[in-house]
């Protein structure tokens with residue numbers, strides 16, 4: 001039976017390429033969230049032709065949602081002949097800006113030497129196209145399948161997913177009993193299963209000072225120097241401590257298999273820019289720093305925050321006039337689906353079947369929409385699996401391999417056979 005599925009996918013190769021090209025031609029750049037509605041409507045039209053019922057859901061009032069840039073999502077559902085579970089393929093339709101350095105038109109979908117080029121080719125319009133073809137091949141071979149298949153095209157993943165999966169999850173689109181298994185075809189490579197991601201804590205730290213004339217800094221209190229003390233303490237204590245925290249989570253790349261922190265930005269005092277106006281003659285009375293801390297399943301968010309506030313509190317005791325405030329900007333808990341979860345077992349069997357070897361199980365260093373499925377939808381049978389090489393995402397001359405799309409679509413079709421028909425237990 002598997003042979004028939006593989007053949008049904010292979011016979012759709014040209015269609016898979018055409019789908020990927022057509023999707024790339026919608027310049028769904030986020031921000032601001034361009035061309036969402038025409039892209040979502042095109043997907044809806046395409047899926048209705050294949051027998052799906054579709055619904056458009058606008059992420060009303062979510063960040064960036066305006067009449068000019070509506071956050072338009074599409075959810076399509078094709079019910080089978082009898083009762084059974086629902087498998088949902090979720091892809092984000094937004095892409096990051098093209099940026100400089102391209103040798104091809106980023107929104108033309110050029111096909112060359114077995115690859116489709118374009119912004120979003122691997123992240124993740126190739127994955128969306130693969131899932132559409134996988135489902136159609138499965139339905140051709142098993143027209144009387146039980147359960148249901150859903151495919152969604154959602155917005156804003158690149159900016160947090162608030163108008164996309166988070167919004168839909170709040171409406172129940174990613175919860176039982178509607179959905180049982182979720183596959184997100186992000187470009188994690190065709191033979192790897194991504195079980196989840198590390199956690200995120202973004203925070204803004206502000207040190208306070210006292211304004212005074214720059215010629216007499218001793219009359220004021222320099223907030224930038226206070227922040228310098230914070231950075232010194234981070235260098236001496238926090239960074240070495242984070243570096244030493246290793247995780248059992250199989251994060252890729254290897255360098256991310258530990259706690260990390262980035263300092264995203266630092267600003268203090270008035271403008272330093274001479275061109276439009278004049279430089280500030282003052283002692284700065286504020287300085288702000290944004291930190292991006294990525295944490296592990298082995299860490300608790302309270303501890304993660306506590307490490308930073310302990311340093312700030314100690315500085316407040318030891319350093320004259322040191323005052324600070326700290327504000328949470330974003331919190332995402334780490335998530336990792338169990339290896340024996342049904343969707344993992346099903347996709348692993350598909351990878352074995354297609355590639356003749358065991359899959360690699362990985363964890364993403366950064367987060368993606370799985371967080372909303374897990375935290376808001378309370379659905380834990382969710383993974384990322386799709387074609388494309390992760391390192392190419394967001395770069396110039398992004399591409400996805402045609403063979404990779406076909407092979408991962410075959411894995412997805414096998415996974416549907418396992419999850420809906422119970423092929424693994426037959």
Ligand SMILES: [Zn+2]
Pocket residue numbers: 092123124157186187368
């Ligand atoms: Zn992506």
